[in-house]
Amino acid sequence: MNSQSDSEILKMFRDENSRNYAFNLLVKKYQQQLYWHLRRLVIDHDDTDDLLQNTFIKVFENLKSFREDSKLYTWIYRIATNEALAFLKSKRNKFFLPFVDVESSLSNTLIADDLFDGDEIQLKLQKAILTLPEKQRLVFNLKYYQEMKYEDMADVLGTSVGALKASFHIAVKKIEEIIKQN
Amino acid sequence: MENPNNINNDELKKLAPELFKLEKKDPFAVPPEYFDDFTLRLQNRMNQKKKTHSPWFYYILKPKYSVAISLCIIMIVSGVFYYNYTQKQAANNNDVYWDEVIGDNNTINYNFDENSLAETLADLSPETEAEILINSDQNIKSISTEDLDDYIKSNNNDVFYEN
Numbered sequence: 001m002n003s004q005s006d007s008e009i010l011k012m013f014r015d016e017n018s019r020n021y022a023f024n025l026l027v028k029k030y031q032q033q034l035y036w037h038l039r040r041l042v043i044d045h046d047d048t049d050d051l052l053q054n055t056f057i058k059v060f061e062n063l064k065s066f067r068e069d070s071k072l073y074t075w076i077y078r079i080a081t082n083e084a085l086a087f088l089k090s091k092r093n094k095f096f097l098p099f100v101d102v103e104s105s106l107s108n109t110l111i112a113d114d115l116f117d118g119d120e121i122q123l124k125l126q127k128a129i130l131t132l133p134e135k136q137r138l139v140f141n142l143k144y145y146q147e148m149k150y151e152d153m154a155d156v157l158g159t160s161v162g163a164l165k166a167s168f169h170i171a172v173k174k175i176e177e178i179i180k181q182n
Numbered sequence: 183m184e185n186p187n188n189i190n191n192d193e194l195k196k197l198a199p200e201l202f203k204l205e206k207k208d209p210f211a212v213p214p215e216y217f218d219d220f221t222l223r224l225q226n227r228m229n230q231k232k233k234t235h236s237p238w239f240y241y242i243l244k245p246k247y248s249v250a251i252s253l254c255i256i257m258i259v260s261g262v263f264y265y266n267y268t269q270k271q272a273a274n275n276n277d278v279y280w281d282e283v284i285g286d287n288n289t290i291n292y293n294f295d296e297n298s299l300a301e302t303l304a305d306l307s308p309e310t311e312a313e314i315l316i317n318s319d320q321n322i323k324s325i326s327t328e329d330l331d332d333y334i335k336s337n338n339n340d341v342f343y344e345n
């Protein structure tokens with residue numbers, strides 16, 4: 001079912017008769033990787049579920065006008081990432097907290113999360129990732145876990161490949177330091 | 183997933199040996215059958231969204247638009263009031279000038295300001311002007327010949343009046 005290429009799905013989506021079928025294929029194809037991408041950013045499952053649904057609703061609403069200037073998958077990732085960043089921003093504004101406090105509140109969510117099934121060292125790693133600035137955290141997650149190409153990442157985040165490589169390098173060094181301290 | 187652009191293992195081993203030793207896995211879990219049900223739940227949410235589509239005024243009542251909308255409303259209301267006020271003023275001015283010409287008991291008041299009358303008549307629309315002339319005709323008929331003679335003599339004007 002997931003063997004359809006993005007361009008085939010897009011072609012089907014543009015035909016009104018096969019639109020819903022194409023959208024279902026798209027959801028099936030990307031739901032898991034987008035879920036993990038969002039979950040690593042917002043930690044809580046319910047928030048992730050909400051953001052994932054919002055992402056697909058936006059994809060559905062805007063896919064007709066997608067101009068194929070970029071790859072479909074980087075476009076979908078960009079929507080998901082923007083949703084997550086907007087969510088974190090609203091959370092920050094809601095509690096009038098500086099950035100670091102939102103991250104520490106996410107860290108607390110991580111500890112209390114029933115759906116966290118990692119061991120102690122995994123918990124330490126996740127906490128270390130949460131100490132990173134937002135941009136570095138994004139880059140680290142996309143590279144380390146998703147193994148996304150820098151070129152695609154540049155498309156998703158609207159940054160140069162050089163800047164992304166530098167961000168990843170710094171993030172890895174910081175995490176290594178934290179792991180060593182523990 | 184092999185990726186030529188990915189940071190290779192040797193590089194990661196050199197850069198972060200402790201991180202390299204860790205097993206790369208997602209420590210998060212999802213509720214049972216979460217991904218199996220996701221499409222259905224998404225479909226339900228989209229259907230619900232269609233049903234509860236917000237009316238147009240919902241968008242203009244959003245806080246981010248409130249200041250702009252309030253300013254627009256204030257400007258429109260002020261504009262309407264200002265327009266009404268200036269119209270009323272103009273109407274009052276016309277009445278005053280005409281009252282100067284036609285005095286009490288429908289007689290012509292000779293001491294009116296001719297310049298003001300000229301300005302007023304110049305500003306009047308052709309319809310209003312015609313209406314005033316029709317009404318004034320009745321007033322003028324009540325003026326005696328002696329009155330007119332006196333007026334012409336006193337103002338020394340070349341006035342032609344046909345009855």
